[in-house]
Amino acid sequence: MLASTPVRVALATGVTCCLGATAVVAARPDDEAPARQVTEALTDRALAAQDEAASRSLDRSPTPAPASASPTPTTSPSAKPSSTPKPKATKKKAPTKPPRPRPVAGLTQAQMDNAKSIVDVGVDMKIPRQGLVIAVATAMQESTLLNYASGVLPESQNYPHQAIGWDHDSVGLFQQRPSSGWGSVRDLMRPAYAARVFYEALLQVPGWQQMSLTLAAQAVQISAFPYAYAQHEERAATIVAALT
Incomplete structure (x- = not known):
């Protein structure tokens, strides 16, 4: 357990500066057992904090729903194909009468x-x-x-x-x-x-x-x-x- 103490202290120190200072004070030789307990506690808290920070760093933005296939455009009922307009029946012209002859020789x-x-x-x-x-x-x-x-x-x-x-x-x-x-x-x-x-x-x-x-x-x-x-x-x- 003692061999791992400096490693955990260093890890705790790298994670957070304030927690690292406390770990140095707690590692005094005159109180090794309590110091180890404190160090372990701090290390656990540092790891928890690291996990929390890592958890916060995840992108939590909602994943956009996959673009659904564009809806089939609703087509209005197709207009009936315009039928070719029938030619208007042309009225037959009444046969024109030949012009009346111009009078000659003094006739009416x-x-x-x-x-x-x-x-x-x-x-x-x-x-x-x-x-x-x-x-x-x-x-x-x-x-x-x-x-x-x-x-x-x-x-x-x-x-x-x-x-x-x-x-x-x-x-x-x-x-x-x-x-x-x-x-x-x-x-x-x-x-x-x-x-x-x-x-x-x-x-x-x-x-x-x-x-x-x-x-x-x-x-x-x-x-x-x-x-x-x-x-x-x-x-x-x-x-x-x-x-x-």
């Missing part, structure tokens, strides 16, 4: 429109140009290219018309008479129909293409004024030229 717009109806029907029927001129000249003489109703036939006034005449039951652009078998009042009041039956009758005239305009027109119309048609030939040719 209404007269020019009626002349166009006559020429259009002839072109559709593949009537030669001479026949178109005959038809227009005939209508110029019979009705001045206006669609006539008849004062004698009240029914004729129920249909579109531009003038009213009193020559028996004659109606329309060519003053054709229903009583002579040209057609119904309703049909004859339509310019296109009136022109068609005129052309059909003209085609039945033998050699009409070699005839003068007057003779060809008279062969169809059987008018009381057979030579009146010739006066319209030049203007009729101008009108046909403008419409074809």
Whole structure:
């Protein structure tokens, strides 16, 4: 035990200066047993103090919890994929009417429109140009290219018309008479129909293409004024030229 006394005293002295001074005083030879007890006590206290100091030196900061896996981001319900917008249905444009023909040869717009109806029907029927001129000249003489109703036939006034005449039951652009078998009042009041039956009758005239305009027109119309048609030939040719 004595051999270990100086070591413990030195250890105690190295740990704390105040405790080391006391250990030197206590190690006197005249009181060895009590000194040893004191030294042991002090040494135990020094060791306890060292342990306490070592214990205090430990890092006591709370250990951070391991970083948890980053939470899966909550995704908002995915928006539905935008469907490709359907092209707007384009409204079909109504077919535009062809422009009305500009009047020529001193005609009004209404007269020019009626002349166009006559020429259009002839072109559709593949009537030669001479026949178109005959038809227009005939209508110029019979009705001045206006669609006539008849004062004698009240029914004729129920249909579109531009003038009213009193020559028996004659109606329309060519003053054709229903009583002579040209057609119904309703049909004859339509310019296109009136022109068609005129052309059909003209085609039945033998050699009409070699005839003068007057003779060809008279062969169809059987008018009381057979030579009146010739006066319209030049203007009729101008009108046909403008419409074809």
